[in-house]
Amino acid sequence: MTSRRSFLLTTVTLAGAGSIAALLGPAAMADAGYEVTHTDAEWRKMLSPEAYQVLRHEATERPGTSPLNDEDRKGIYECAGCDLPVYSSETKFHSGTGWPSFWKPLPHSVLEKRDTSAGMIRTEIHCRRCGGHLGHVFNDGPKPTGLRYCMNGVALKFVPA
Numbered sequence: 001m002t003s004r005r006s007f008l009l010t011t012v013t014l015a016g017a018g019s020i021a022a023l024l025g026p027a028a029m030a031d032a033g034y035e036v037t038h039t040d041a042e043w044r045k046m047l048s049p050e051a052y053q054v055l056r057h058e059a060t061e062r063p064g065t066s067p068l069n070d071e072d073r074k075g076i077y078e079c080a081g082c083d084l085p086v087y088s089s090e091t092k093f094h095s096g097t098g099w100p101s102f103w104k105p106l107p108h109s110v111l112e113k114r115d116t117s118a119g120m121i122r123t124e125i126h127c128r129r130c131g132g133h134l135g136h137v138f139n140d141g142p143k144p145t146g147l148r149y150c151m152n153g154v155a156l157k158f159v160p161a
Helices: 004-024 026-030 040-046 049-057
Strands: 075-079 085-088 110-115 122-127 133-138 148-151 156-160
Touching: 040 049, 049 133, 085 156, 110 133
Parallel strands: none
Antiparallel strands: 075 085, 075 156, 110 122, 122 133, 133 148
16 A cells, blocks of 8 residues: 555656656657767757757658768768767668668667657667667668668768778
């Protein structure tokens, strides 16, 4: 049986946690548990306005706007938020979608999250080190995986080999 005192204490604790979350914002609360973390103000200062919206608030860049669409050199694509290598040029392909696409991420580089926004059910891809939103994965890619990791170019940076 719950006492009135423990009920009130629990209510005040939860209300306090909610107030802290409201002050810090969703991006700061989402950083908990990642190797690379920053305050929302620090992320905003570190990233371009477009990269900030994509990486920290799960926005999507306009199709066809990324210079990485036409990048065909050998090299590695890193998370623009924390420099973690996430894709190799060996798995990049031209999907015709307007976003850089890959058929496989590098091992232990990304995390998946269910996304039900925009009236669809999709799988969102995040950097495993900083939690930054990179894009989505779809089941219409080439062999050998049959997957299309459709990434926002502003969420990546290319490092030539």
